[in-house]
Amino acid sequence: MKKGTLKQILLITDGCSNKGEDPSMVAALIAQQGIAVNVIGVLEDDQSEQPIGLEEVEEVALAGEGVSQIVYQQALSQTVQTVTKQAMTQTLQGVVNQELKQILGPNQTMESLPPEQRGEVMEVVEDLGETSNVEVLVLVDTSASMQNKLPTVKEALIDLSISMNARIGKNKFAIYTFPGKRKALNKVIDWTNKLDSISSVFPKLTSGGITPTGPALKEAMHQFGKMKLTRSMNRNDESIEEAGF
Amino acid sequence: MNPSKKPVFDLRPGSIISGKWHRQVYVVQKQLGKGAIGTVYLCKRKDGRVSALKISEKAASITTEVNVLKHLSKVQGTRLGPSLIDVDDWIDQYGTCYSFYVMEYVQGVGLASFLRQRGKNWLGVLLLQLLKDLERLHHQGWVFGDLKLDNVIVSSSPPRLRWIDVGGTTQIGRSIKEYTEFYDRGYWQAGTRKAEPSYDLFALAMMALHYAYPNQFDRGRYPARTLREKVRQSKVLMPYQACLEKALQGGYQSSLEMQKDLSNKLLKVTNQKLDTTITKRNKQQRSQKAMQKSKLFWMESFVIIMVAFLFFVIYYVAI
Incomplete structure (x- = not known):
C-alpha cells in the first residue's frame, strides 16, 4: 500500500463559536478534502459538569471525521497525543476498510472479519501509523477565557512533538491562534518538524469575546495547500538553478 | 480524569x-x-x-x-x-x-501491600525478577512501555512479580504505544518516547519511586534534580540508590547490565555482616602465614650454617 501523508487539524478550545459559519459545516467540508478535524475541549478546574458550549466539540469532530475529547487542564498533555494518534488510526482504518471492501465485497469491514484475520489487518494499520508522514495544524482558541490555559497548551504541544517524533515517519506541525487581528487566523509557528522551539509564548489577548471558530477552521484548511505551493516553488527554484549551470 | x-x-x-x-x-x-x-x-x-x-x-x-x-x-x-x-x-x-x-486470571496482591506483609527487603528481589523478565522481552525485540505499579501484581508461593496488563508493549525502534505520565521519561525531560530498553529501565526506577512516594510528586522546575533528590531522600530506596539514579539518567543500555549491577549491590548489603567476620578470619590466616614464613627463614639459615660448619670441619680434618 502506498504511504501517504495523514493530515489533521487539532482545534483546542473552551467554548462555543459565536461568529461566522457553522463550524460543523466547515469541518465536514474539510473532511472532504482528506483532512481530519480533531477537537479538544478544555474545562475550567471548577467545572464539574460539561457546560453547554462544549457540546459543539463532539459535533465538530464527528463532522470532521476526527476524534474529540473534553478534559481538565492537567490532563491536556496526554490527551493531545492520544487524540492525535487515535485520529491517525481511525483514518488509516478507514483506508484499510476501503481496500477490504474492494477485495472482499461492499459489506466487508475489519469488524466483519473473524478475530484471527483481524489481528493481521490491525498489524498493517499499526505499521502504517508508525511509518506514514503526518501533518498537524494546531488551532488554538485564544479568546479571553483561554488565556490562563495557554501555558498548559504550550506544554501539551511540546509533549505532542515528543510523541510524534518518536515515530519512524516524518512530521510537520504548524500553530495558529484565532481570532487574529482583523484576520481569521494568527500565525504562531509556520510548518516545522519540531515544536520544542515554541519559546515565544502565545500572543497576548487579542479579542473581546468573539469566537469565530468556523471561519478560523476554513482558513486553517487553506494552510495545507499553501505548504504544498511553497514546497513546489522551492523545487522550481532548484531546477532553475540547476538549469543555469 | x-x-x-x-x-x-x-x-x-x-x-x-x-x-x-x-x-x-x-x-x-x-x-x-x-x-x-x-x-x-x-x-x-x-x-x-x-x-x-x-x-x-x-x-x-x-x-x-x-x-x-x-x-x-x-x-x-x-x-x-x-x-x-x-x-x-x-x-x-x-x-x-x-x-x-x-x-x-493472575491472582495476587499489589506490590505495595505485598511489601507491607512480607517485608521491605523483598523489593530488591522483585526488582531483579522484573529485570530478568524485561531482559527476555527486550531480547525478543519488544519493550514493555507502560510499566507501572498498576500493571504488575505479586503472585504467591513462591512470590513472583507478574505482568497483568501488557497493552503498552511496543516493538523496539517504534514510538511507545501507551504510557503513564509519571513513569514516562519524555515527561521528565530525560529522553525520547522511542521504544528502547532504557525506556523500560527508567519506568522501573519510577516504579520504585512511586512505591516510596505513594502520592507521587511534581516535576518541579528542574525535573532531573527533583528525581535525584527524591531517590536520595527515601530511606526505603537506600540500598538501590546508585542503581536507580543510573537508570533514571539512562546510564544502562540493557536490562542485564542493570541486573548485574543491582544484584552486586544487593549481595554486598546482605553480606555486610558476613564480610566483617570473613575479614577477621583472613587476618588471622595472614599472620599465621607470616609466622610460618619466618620459621622457614630460620630453618634455612640454620641449615646453611650447619653445612658451612660441616665443610669447615672436613677442611680442618683434611689438613
Whole structure:
C-alpha cells in the first residue's frame, strides 16, 4: 500500500463559536478534502459538569471525521497525543476498510472479519501509523477565557512533538491562534518538524469575546495547500538553478 | 480524569457474554478493573474455569492487545504476561457489538501491600525478577512501555512479580504505544518516547519511586534534580540508590547490565555482616602465614650454617 501523508487539524478550545459559519459545516467540508478535524475541549478546574458550549466539540469532530475529547487542564498533555494518534488510526482504518471492501465485497469491514484475520489487518494499520508522514495544524482558541490555559497548551504541544517524533515517519506541525487581528487566523509557528522551539509564548489577548471558530477552521484548511505551493516553488527554484549551470 | 464521550457500560454479576465466532459462554462474576481501553471482569466458563475477560467497544484496541499477548506467548521460559485463552465478539441485546478477549486470571496482591506483609527487603528481589523478565522481552525485540505499579501484581508461593496488563508493549525502534505520565521519561525531560530498553529501565526506577512516594510528586522546575533528590531522600530506596539514579539518567543500555549491577549491590548489603567476620578470619590466616614464613627463614639459615660448619670441619680434618 502506498504511504501517504495523514493530515489533521487539532482545534483546542473552551467554548462555543459565536461568529461566522457553522463550524460543523466547515469541518465536514474539510473532511472532504482528506483532512481530519480533531477537537479538544478544555474545562475550567471548577467545572464539574460539561457546560453547554462544549457540546459543539463532539459535533465538530464527528463532522470532521476526527476524534474529540473534553478534559481538565492537567490532563491536556496526554490527551493531545492520544487524540492525535487515535485520529491517525481511525483514518488509516478507514483506508484499510476501503481496500477490504474492494477485495472482499461492499459489506466487508475489519469488524466483519473473524478475530484471527483481524489481528493481521490491525498489524498493517499499526505499521502504517508508525511509518506514514503526518501533518498537524494546531488551532488554538485564544479568546479571553483561554488565556490562563495557554501555558498548559504550550506544554501539551511540546509533549505532542515528543510523541510524534518518536515515530519512524516524518512530521510537520504548524500553530495558529484565532481570532487574529482583523484576520481569521494568527500565525504562531509556520510548518516545522519540531515544536520544542515554541519559546515565544502565545500572543497576548487579542479579542473581546468573539469566537469565530468556523471561519478560523476554513482558513486553517487553506494552510495545507499553501505548504504544498511553497514546497513546489522551492523545487522550481532548484531546477532553475540547476538549469543555469 | 478524562470524562469520555461515551457512557462506560457496566456488566452486573451474573451477566452472560457469549462469543459470536467461537460460541463460548462466560458468566460475569465481578469487575476487576477499568482502564482507558476497556473493562476487565472475572468470569466463569461453563466448565467452571475462572478467567479474566477484557471487553471494549474499540475492536481495534482489543485486537492490538491480543496481538501483543500472542507475541509474548512465543517467548521461551516462564510466561511473560497472562496467557491468552479466547478472542471473540459479543453482540448485546441492543445489537451493539463489543470485542473481548479472555486471559488467564493472575491472582495476587499489589506490590505495595505485598511489601507491607512480607517485608521491605523483598523489593530488591522483585526488582531483579522484573529485570530478568524485561531482559527476555527486550531480547525478543519488544519493550514493555507502560510499566507501572498498576500493571504488575505479586503472585504467591513462591512470590513472583507478574505482568497483568501488557497493552503498552511496543516493538523496539517504534514510538511507545501507551504510557503513564509519571513513569514516562519524555515527561521528565530525560529522553525520547522511542521504544528502547532504557525506556523500560527508567519506568522501573519510577516504579520504585512511586512505591516510596505513594502520592507521587511534581516535576518541579528542574525535573532531573527533583528525581535525584527524591531517590536520595527515601530511606526505603537506600540500598538501590546508585542503581536507580543510573537508570533514571539512562546510564544502562540493557536490562542485564542493570541486573548485574543491582544484584552486586544487593549481595554486598546482605553480606555486610558476613564480610566483617570473613575479614577477621583472613587476618588471622595472614599472620599465621607470616609466622610460618619466618620459621622457614630460620630453618634455612640454620641449615646453611650447619653445612658451612660441616665443610669447615672436613677442611680442618683434611689438613
